[in-house]
Amino acid sequence: MQMRKLVFALGVLLLGLCLGVKPAEAAEKEAIIINKSNNQLAFYENGTLQKVFPVATGRTRNMTPEGKFSLVNKVKNRPWYKEGIPGGDPRNPLGARWLGINVPGDWGHTSGNIYGVHGTNNPASIGTYASSGCIRMHNKDVVWLYDRADKNIPVYITSSSSSFSTLAQKYGVGANKAVAGYQTFNETLRYGSKGESVAILQRKLSITADGSFGPQTLRAVKKFQTSKGLVADGIVGPKTRKALFSE
CATH class of the missing domain: 2.40.440.10 (L,D-transpeptidase catalytic domain-like)
Known part of the structure; x- marks a missing residue:
């Protein structure tokens, strides 16, 4: 019986190695x-x-x-x-x-x-x-x-x-997984906008997601627009949204 258990355990270990399964994952x-x-x-x-x-x-x-x-x-x-x-x-x-x-x-x-x-x-x-x-x-x-x-x-x-x-x-952290809150939104956002759509935008830009489109968000949007060759007006309209969510 002990030999049978040992063979089974070795088989599971070899299967894991063959499949590339790592406990640290x-x-x-x-x-x-x-x-x-x-x-x-x-x-x-x-x-x-x-x-x-x-x-x-x-x-x-x-x-x-x-x-x-x-x-x-x-x-x-x-x-x-x-x-x-x-x-x-x-x-x-x-x-x-x-x-x-x-x-x-x-x-x-x-x-x-x-x-x-x-x-x-x-x-x-x-x-x-x-x-x-x-x-x-x-x-x-x-x-x-x-x-x-x-x-x-x-x-x-x-x-x-x-x-x-x-x-x-x-x-390799959360590879191939959607990041929480990175849903798209359809409204146009600008300085002074508030709400969940702003929080989604902020998370996408990797800044503090407080749901309020203030100076920090404005700077981040303009920086992103410049990096994509867009007009850096700080307004998140259709072209900026498309660039944001095509990454």
Whole structure:
């Protein structure tokens, strides 16, 4: 009986190898992608983009390392050991949550105690290059991420002009899957527009999806129109919609 079970197990393993099945593929459906070029963080769950957040990264490019890492620890209200400031203290620069990643330079390359995604007591720094290497988020944003991101998921850090959808395909995150909320819309959008169609547009442009067509969205639309050889008027009409959803 034991021999029969062993033969069956070996058969299943060989079948998996022949089909190219990798256990890690399931984990790739959940990932964090950080783009230092625009200081944004994207969270993928079940192979789909859930949210894009503004972040702060290193004061110089080499302070926040680039590559593929892993989320290895999660701490609520982590103390600021360097200055002896307890967790939860308004003076604590680590904010409400800490998500540690194992990058070269931490203790044994596995601890996640040196580099991490964390909150901040300096919200004005978000969107800028301000940290000593960590990735800062607004406290409400890092709490949202902390509650959803599982340990051991991949964390990709890059500096790229590519969209998050392009980066996700490159990294094999949610490959061949439609990104959440990337439905098309038929209305013309312009500065001052509000609603779900604006949020869809914003997610497609990989910017904060707050559903309000403000200055950031206007800049992103004009940049996209210029890249496609369209009139950069900031109005999302038929030609711009077609270019957006033909990618």
